[in-house]
Amino acid sequence: MEAGGKLINGVAFARQLRSEIRQEAENLHAVHGILPTLAVVMVGEDPASAVYVRNKIRATEQAGMRSVSHHLPASTQEGELLALIAALNVDETVHGILVQLPLPEQINRDAVLDAIAPAKDVDGFHIVNAGLLAVGRHDGFIPCTPKGCMMLLHSVLPELAGLHAVVVGCSNIVGRPMARLLQQAGCTVTVTHLQTRDVAAETRRADIVVVAAGHPGLVRGDWIKPGAVVIDVGINRAETPQGARIVGDVAFDEVYPHAAAITPVPGGVGPMTIACLLQNTLRAAQGLAAD
């Protein structure tokens, strides 16, 4: 948290983490001759994905690691993508493989994610890594966004045991792994989803609210218990009177006065996603999944 403030600064946290990763990566290279290498695979022309992929490649190189980029056309068939992944799986110079999501609709996302060798699955989306997390084992890769959310939470709440956490949203990328991590940190966890009758009634009881719903401004001021910590994972493009902006799933101006600490969008969780990807890539190169 900023000194005396309640805004959780993901940019500053991620910058510090990236500088620590760079030192470790340089050490791995200097001492063991291993240059951590991330293969970044993108299919199609989604403009937001193109920005994220560019940022990941740049961040990898700034962290003293190597990236190899594979950009396939939107018409790519599943078999072609699976063949590329099979080649990357056996390429000993590649330690981490990332397939940017979303994929075009002719491609089965789960088939692709499960084709990545679990030891190179730095996104932590492979069913083996999801399973290891689900059963409380610490030797798999943890998905980058929930991993980053946990780091930000620990920065303002060193002890999470006994707290009540509510996770709004249950995607495989954020909500589900987030709930597992919170539970393993000792929280009592409620996960809300599209069928939840009264989401606000759940969040009002929470000490920690993590929102990953993909719905701009969903969480309002009166949904938050005074003193709760709020983590906003949403990234939504919105038209405002000031022009196009990125906004979260939390109505920030309403929630800010109630919260003890809150992540902004942009500048909260997003930068941590990329920093944690670098950390997972370093761990893959070190032959260690867990931290």
Ligand SMILES: Nc1nc2c(c(=O)[nH]1)N[C@@H](CN(C=O)c1ccc(C(=O)N[C@@H](CCC(=O)O)C(=O)O)cc1)CN2
């Ligand atoms: N294979 C993956 N695909 C996707 C993931 C992922 O973790 N792995 N997550 C998202 C997109 N994403 C990374 O890929 C990502 C999104 C946003 C940010 C970020 O830093 N956001 C900034 C604001 C960005 C802006 O202004 O446009 C912020 O919140 O400060 C990083 C990574 C879906 N796909």
Ligand SMILES: [Mg+2]
């Ligand atoms: Mg953010």
